Amino acid sequence: MGCNSVSSLLAFLELVVSLAALIVKKLTDSQGEQVNKRNQKLSAEWSLLNNLNWSQAGNDFSILTYGGYTFISGAFLLSRVITDKFERCEQILLYCGVIFFFTEACLVFGTLEYIPVDIEKNALVLGTLSAIGAILFFIDICYKSSSNHNVSKEVQTELGHTISQDFSDTPPKRYPHSKSVQMCPSVNGLYVPIEKYSKTNVLQTDV
Template structure:
């Protein structure tokens, strides 16, 4: 059940990451059309044909979206091969950076909404929301499915303790029983010795 939920979560990660990238490309094309029709408007020129105010922010968003499509597919294949084993350190690091990158992308997208025109701000709201959803999916994957295998050592240790206690208790009963029988035998021997020395001529 836990393995199936983990696989479904990773499939959702891929779906939402691909949807975010597709929407980003659509918004870029829409911004380019607005730019060519309104080249004299300074506020539209600030878009740089994208939803980012700078070229570096635009490259960061594309790197995050395209990179984590590939990473999510690799992690999904890794889960099919590893199945119920715990996450490796590499998987934990990639999921942690996914949470950080998509949260940063969502904050960057929402921070420029007021500087955009109404026609473009709709794309900004949707992309920002999808970025936060992707960050949430990576966080859920990291916190809830990091340990897939059950702690078998703890169960075996408890069983061993119970077996040890039972064996000790059984040995104690045997020792107590042996001591009682030994005492009874000694008492019988003493009475037998006393009976052999009784005088019968009286």
């Protein structure tokens, strides 16, 4: 399985987990409202919380996390099917996904003592899905980082091999051997080459 296939599989799993968490969240909220209305009609005791939200702000954060990352994971999957580039923006979103889903898991598990028994199973499912989502995003970050590191090492190795091959293919420069010239002192104290000195002596002898 290639690098692109593994990245696409991770993005697909992230999409499935985010969508499943969003669906479970909506179903749990609806079931929690029904349980609360039933308890009020029967004048029965009810828990401190009737759903998995500590407040309206917590509800908005949950919807933003699950719904937003359903869309983001779909964009991840589409981009990785087309290309296998790992952009800086994607890395930031993955880090945020780890933080948001881990926070959601903690918040959901924290409501187990305060919610009706009827929706405890839903809370366990939603908390588990949130934890799995955080783990998937973290695995995605580690996998992409290791892939980028391996690609960088391969590029450096290939570049070094190319440079060494270029040096080995380049023929060494050959410089012509300099002709050694022996000098001989002349009459006026200057040094002249031996060949020229010999010619001068021959001319003087002829004269």
